[in-house]
Amino acid sequence: MQTPPQSPITESGKTILEQEARAIQLMAERLDESFAKAVELLAACRGKIIISGMGKSGIIGQKIAATMSSTGSTALFLHPAEAAHGDLGIVGSDDVVICLSKSGETEELNFIIPALRQIGVTLIAMTGNKRSFLAQSAMVMLDTGIEQEACPYDLAPTTSTTAMLAMGDALAMALMQQKEFTQRDFALTHPKGSLGRRLTVKVSDIMAKECALPLVQEDALLTDLILEMTSKRYGMSAIVNSEGRLSGIFTDGDLRRLVQSGKEFLSLNARTVMTEKPKTVTSDTLAKECLDILETYRITQLLVCDPEHRPVGLVHIHDLITLGL
Secondary structure, eight states: OOOOOOOHHHHHHHHHHHHHHHHHHHHTOOOOOHHHHHHHHHHTTTSEEEEOOOOOHHHHHHHHHHHTTTTOOEEEEEEEHHHHTTGGGGGOOEEEEEEEESSSOOOOHHHHHHHHHHHHHHHEESSSSTTHHHHHHEEEEEOOHHHHHHSSOOOOOSSHHHHHHHHHHHHHHHHHHHHTTTHHHHHHTTTTHHHHHHHHHBHHHHHHHHSSEEEETEEEEEEHHEEEHHHHHHSEEEEOOOOOOOOEEEEEHHHHHHHHHOOOOOOOOOOOEEEEEEEEEESSSSHHHHHHHHHTTTTTTEEEEEETTTTTEEEEEEHHHHHTO
């Protein structure tokens, strides 16, 4: 079957995407040891990574700074115009400054370069003009040059900013690997995200405890056990011995099975009807591990015990669903 013809607008969009993709490919092909040098300088930075750029380059710079900050580096964006009016005070001699400029001749950037030199920073340039003032002033230059913008008039920053963004991502990811930044490290900088919750939230952060915990002694009558389960509304109760250590568990499922058996059971005590050796977790167990146990054994709640095997809390699967796991 023949592919239906695309509209001129769709064709135009496809051409632009292909042009920008080709620009990134060409940039990758000419990448040299300057990139490795830049990553080494960033990895060795004892201060901050400061990124600066004007206009659309500045917007890309903000994104690069955000990516580096979330992947293990202390990075921030400095507006070059504001820098010239006092914000240079945040820059220290241990910092590495990355300047973004398509032409390498951005007036606001070039104006602050002498001051950056006096402060003693390490300067990295991201530009497409090797002969520019910015390129000549930098210790390392990263070539983000393009043949032309995707703009039909070759004016609006499009392909050039795409190239800068891609180079920034390459820097951030290479730097992350150089620093051996792990998934757990990532979670610590993203505590609100799904991965952050999976790798940082512990059972102790979400468990029901103290008076909310359904708990009876081994010699408690079944009627008392049912009342405890009903009042705490977890569909189960922990059963402990005289020393407060966990002996077993009784659930609403156990109660249904007792009723279906047709036997007289109201005079029984908790020790007689409990299930011994239930699955438990500790307060330091990750919430994600807790969810895995619940799903593996197809149960809806887990008791939390201390090192002496005394129940101290309860986690219900609804708590984990609410958490977004």
